[in-house]
Each structure stands twice: as C-alpha cells, then as structure tokens.
Amino acid sequence: MVMIPSPCGEGEGTVAAGVAERGAGDDRGMASTFQRGKVQLVFGAMDADGDGALRETDFDALAGRWASIRAAGDAERLTAIMHGWWITLAERSRDPESVTLDDVLTVVDLLGQMPDAVDATAEAMFDAIDEDGDDRISPAEYQRMIEAWNGSPTDTAVIFARLDADGDGTVSRTEFIRHWREFWAGDDPTAPGTHVFGTPPTA
Numbered sequence: 001m002v003m004i005p006s007p008c009g010e011g012e013g014t015v016a017a018g019v020a021e022r023g024a025g026d027d028r029g030m031a032s033t034f035q036r037g038k039v040q041l042v043f044g045a046m047d048a049d050g051d052g053a054l055r056e057t058d059f060d061a062l063a064g065r066w067a068s069i070r071a072a073g074d075a076e077r078l079t080a081i082m083h084g085w086w087i088t089l090a091e092r093s094r095d096p097e098s099v100t101l102d103d104v105l106t107v108v109d110l111l112g113q114m115p116d117a118v119d120a121t122a123e124a125m126f127d128a129i130d131e132d133g134d135d136r137i138s139p140a141e142y143q144r145m146i147e148a149w150n151g152s153p154t155d156t157a158v159i160f161a162r163l164d165a166d167g168d169g170t171v172s173r174t175e176f177i178r179h180w181r182e183f184w185a186g187d188d189p190t191a192p193g194t195h196v197f198g199t200p201p202t203a
C-alpha cells in the first residue's frame with residue numbers, strides 16, 4: 001500500500017482514497033496517452049450508440065451479440081460475466097447508472113495493484129472464449145469474441161498470429177493470461193497483448 005502523507009503530519013490515505021481525492025480537472029490520472037487509446041478501443045466498441053457512456057444495457061447487449069454467434073449455447077454464463085464487469089465499473093463510477101471513459105481509466109489505474117483481480121478476469125474470459133472447452137482458443141473462437149465486441153465482421157488473423165506466441169496454432173491459457181495482464185496493466189505498445197482487442201491508433 002502506498003501511503004500519502006497528509007499536510008498536517010498525521011493520518012494517511014490509501015491509493016484508492018488518493019484516486020478518489022483527485023479533482024474533476026485531473027481526470028487523466030496516471031494512465032498514459034497510450035493506455036488511454038487502448039482502453040478507448042474497448043470502450044468505443046461497447047458504446048453502441050456512441051454517446052460516451054456505458055450503461056448496464058450495453059453489457060447485456062454485448063453478451064447477447066456474443067451468445068448469438070456461438071455454438072456453445074451458454075448465454076446465461078456470458079451474461080453473468082459481462083454483468084460482473086458492469087458491477088465492477090459501476091460501483092466506482094461517479095454516476096452509478098452510467099460509466100464514462102474516465103471512470104474506466106480510474107479502475108485501470110488501480111489494476112497494477114490488483115494482479116489477482118486481473119488474473120481472475122483473464123481466467124473467466126478465457127473460459128468464455130474457449131467454447132468447446134479444449135483449453136485452447138482457436139482462431140475461430142477468438143474471431144467470434146472480437147466480432148461480438150465490435151458488432152461487425154473483423155479480420156483477426158494477423159492479431160491472432162501475434163497472440164499465439166509459440167506458433168502452435170492456438171492461444172493457450174498461459175498465453176492468454178500473459179496478454180490480458182499486458183492489455184489492462186501494461187504500457188508497452190510493442191507487446192502482443194496490446195492487440196487483444198485490436199490495434200490502438202497509437203500502437
């Protein structure tokens with residue numbers, strides 16, 4: 001835990017308190033311009049009507065889009081996973097009914113100190129993407145996830161080849177978790193994990 005000395009010399013704040021204390025004029029926080037572009041990519045794909053705010057219905061709609069193009073027939077499980085994302089973001093949002101890009105970045109700022117939470121999300125996402133449960137993400141399984149996110153046909157062949165670090169034709173659980181950590185908590189434009197959801201404009 002990082003202690004923040006108070007001006008009067010007694011008491012201290014946690015990192016979370018420090019984030020909460022940052023004023024409205026200091027919303028960009030610790031996220032770099034590059035990290036912002038990366039998160040913007042995910043945010044923009046989920047913000048279907050483009051009004052700059054995510055609502056609970058956006059998360060349900062994404063789960064529905066994804067379930068509709070899968071063979072797995074597990075719409076309830078996908079809805080539960082996406083609802084978990086919504087709860088995590090909404091409870092840290094200024095407005096509990098809608099989440100802005102700055103709200104998401106506030107959470108992203110904290111992820112570097114929450115490795116267990118990041119890994120838990122990676123495991124849940126891996127299990128969701130792996131429709132046939134063979135503990136491998138195939139190119140087709142990956143493409144369906146991305147197309148659900150984007151809501152449109154997307155060529156994922158080049159990105160998939162980068163994510164498949166050992167070149168065996170699939171993305172293993174180990175490979176995926178490493179990329180997921182890089183995407184949410186890393187700041188390296190050249191890392192394959194940067195491209196989990198596509199290529200940010202600044203990479």
Ligand SMILES: [Ca+2]
Nearest residue numbers: 130134136138
């Ligand atoms: Ca699979």
Ligand SMILES: [Ca+2]
Nearest residue numbers: 164168170171
């Ligand atoms: Ca592989």
